[in-house]
Amino acid sequence: MKKLLEIKDLKVNFHTYLGEVQAVRGVSFHVNQGEIVALVGESGCGKSVTAKSIMKLLPTAFSHYKSGEILYHSMDLLKVQEKEMETIRGNEISMIFQDPMTSLNPTSKIGEQIIEGLMKHKKVSKSEAYRKAKELLELVGIPQPEKRMNQYPHEFSGGMRQRVVIAMALVCEPQLIIADEPTTALDVTIQAQILKLIKDLQFKLNTSVILITHDLGVVAEICDRVVVMYAGEVVESGKVEEIFANPSHPYTKGLMKSVPRLDMSRNESLYSIVGSPPNLLHPPNGCAFYSRCEYAMKVCQKHSPNLMEINTTQQTACWLYHPMANPVEKESMGGM
Amino acid sequence: MLKYIFKRFLWSILTLWAVITVTFMIMHFIPGDPFAREGTMPEAVYKNLNEHYHLDQPLFIQYTRYLTSLIQFDFGPSLKSNTMTVNDFIKQGFPVSLHLGTQAILLAVVLGMILGVVAAYNRNKWQDYLSMILAIVGISVPSFIMATFLINFFAVKWGIFPVATWKSWAHTVLPTIALSMMPMAFIARLMRSSMLEVLSQDYMITAKAKGLKGKFILIHYAIKNAILPVVTVLGILTANLITGSFIIESIFGIPGIGELFVKGIFNRDYPVILGSTVFYSMILIFLIFIIDIAYTWLDPRIKVIGENN
Incomplete structure (x- = not known):
């Protein structure tokens, strides 16, 4: 299987008033094409920082990449200029955020928010973009997509908003989707639906997914491989079956x-x-x-x-x- | 929507009525009357004047007379001018004040927003400090000092702009700047704090994660969400500016309506005081109404009550 993304010895520090916080301390793992990789670990272990590093979304004012490489199609994202990074974000790598209640722009219509990325990256006409957005909303299971596109985020429930966020992440048919605890803010019944949705879409479109979660049930259900993180480091990685049947690191156990x-x-x-x-x-x-x-x-x-x-x-x-x-x-x- | 506008209109009338009543009563209860100062006036003349302007009648009759004439948009005669009515004063002065005030509020909004946005985007850097120093100066330096300062340098010393009359557009430059300083500073501070709040929101990261351009994010995500508090104060600020400033108009010799109100109070010119108060209230109520409508358009979360789809 072809490696889509490979992170080698990534180290990320944050400047704080107390000193340098070493949030990520030499993380290495890879994601193959068409694979769902889980990134698990307790809060504060560096999962989200690692994920945001891949898209270079960390605030530049107080974070810096101390060392390492993030190879995407063997191109080191850490060396890519911001201008070029803009063409990768949302287009080739996209992200689903944790809290659907706050990750949408409250003063923009849903339809507009879905198409703006598409129009920037793929140079399609507005009507074509809207047609695509409608298809996507149908795909993620939002009824009456045409009507819904003209509504604002506050007119959607949490689960529906997360579907919109997922549709937004899919709109440019990215090769890699980073889902940062996509179901944490949702209730359990919706969680299962959303996860099934991600799995189905991944299967249909053959995209790779990095799923950040601390829910092992989720991992067992939809992931291919697991990367366990602890205190900014990878402590164990392996196939789902291996990790569940035969956990080797005491922390994983x-x-x-x-x-x-x-x-x-x-x-x-x-x-x-x-x-x-x-x-x-x-x-x-x-x-x-x-x-x-x-x-x-x-x-x-x-x-x-x-x-x-x-x-x-x-x-x-x-x-x-x-x-x-x-x-x-x-x-x-x-x-x- | 129409129902809402109608309801708002009725409320506005009620508010105006309250303003009129309170002003009318306070005005008549303070000691003295319009002609009392002229001590040399013969008793008969004084009596005649009072009779002519119906000041000798019971307060309630005067009050209802005033209200009936107001319904016909007649603000009544000026007690101190033989030829001019209050309507004439407003007709003459308001266009000038409106012109000056509109220029000032436009300048204040544009500059204030730019300063606020620049400050927020460069938080704790020199751009931020510079903008906020400007804002503090704008808020704390009184307009008459700012005006004399501007006149001294730009008109007297360097001779760039003419002052002290109301003729060409060049004459309007300095008073516009002087008038806009305070609201500009106010808007800059408001915009900065509002922007800082928006910049820390999750949807800003979403926007960046979509690969959108910085300029697009600034306009569609940051400013669009941060502008709401500024819009809120815009009604009151605009009403204040377009109804003229006594100080700025006196210093620059501008024939606006700013001085009308102040002179009216000095002279106890009842119709002038009432007229300018009612006029100011009308403008304020109208502008606040416009702002409320603009709000529902700017922020989709705010819906007019009773409107359901």
């Missing part, structure tokens, strides 16, 4: 364990990972998960592990999987 299960007994309390992630203003030298890890070893405190291959598709950043790791300690993880 913890995540899996903390999902409530149907077969749980009534008085069994829900598992949670003790502690909180490190302050990224002064990240630790060793493994970022050291202080919360049940299997922590001496080496973990001093040295940060790199991603190690478990097999050709699954990688993890944990010393336990180092060829020289004590087999006994690996053994102790079996019972999880």
Whole structure:
């Protein structure tokens, strides 16, 4: 499969009054053509920053890309000029934002908001653009699209607005869609519909999708591969089946364990990972998960592990999987 | 919509009536009367004058007389001028004040918005500080100081613009600038804070993520959303400017209606005071009505009550 996007050792810092916050600390992963990749991890682990970096949407005044490459069709987006970036944004890579209630312009008609990107990127006539917008609204399941296009965002419900946002992201038939928690702000019944919609569209149009979420149920349902992030780093990546059947990093294991299960007994309390992630203003030298890890070893405190291959598709950043790791300690993880 | 306009119209009439009544009563209850100052006036003349202008009649009769003449758009005679009625004064002065005020409000809106937008886009940079210093100067320096300052440099020292009459367009330049300083500064500050709020909204990132051009985002996303608070104050600002400024008109020797009101109060010229108050109220009510209609057009979230589709 062809790699559409490859991020190599991306580091992003934010300038704050307290100092440099290392929001993303050497993230590497890739997205193949026609694939849905999940980016999971708890709040503040750098998922959204990574996603916004791909489109270079971070505020330039207080953020900077310290190192790394974001290769899109083997072109490094970090080196691309703003002028050229404008032709990529919305056109080849588009984004679905988290909160449909605030991500639409309140004083513009829905139809206009859908076609403005199309008219800029594809140089089509207004009537043609409107025809396309109508098709898209039908595709995302908005009834009476012609009437709806002349309405304003406040006349739509949350779920309907998110459909509009999705239609907006699809209008130029991008090769990559970044969906930043597209269902977090919606209620559960709508969530399922929206996710099914994304999956169907991805299948129909063969686009690649990066889905940012902290909902593992969503991941299992529609994703092909998973990238787990923790404290600004990738700690594990692999196929969905691998991650769910055989999580290797202690953090991933913890995540899996903390999902409530149907077969749980009534008085069994829900598992949670003790502690909180490190302050990224002064990240630790060793493994970022050291202080919360049940299997922590001496080496973990001093040295940060790199991603190690478990097999050709699954990688993890944990010393336990180092060829020289004590087999006994690996053994102790079996019972999880 | 028509129903709404009709309802608003009725309310406007009611408001006007309240303004008239309150002004009328206050005017008559303050001590003194229009002819009392001229102490040398013989008693018989004083009595005749009062009789001529119906000032000897009970207050209620005077009040109803005034209202009936007002319905026919007759503001009554001036007590101090033998030849001119209040209508004549307004007819003569208002076009001049309207001309000056329109120029001033246009300048204030255009410049104020540019300053506000530039300041917000360059928050905490020198452009921001410069704009806000200008705004603070505009708000805190009184217009008579600004006017004398402008006259001193642009007219007396450098001789760029003529002053002290109302003839050519060049004569209008300095008074327009002097008159527009305060509203300009006000609009600049308002626009800046409103822009800052809009710039931090999620839909601004959406716009950028769509790959739209900076200029397009500025006009269709930023200004379109940030302009609403400015529109709100525009009604009152415009009403103030086009009904003339006593200070600016006196300093520049402009024959507008600004001085009419002030002179009317000094002279206790009842019809002039009432006439200018009613005239000002009418303009204000009309402009606020226009602004309300403009609002529903600018911000689709605001809908006229009772209008449903």
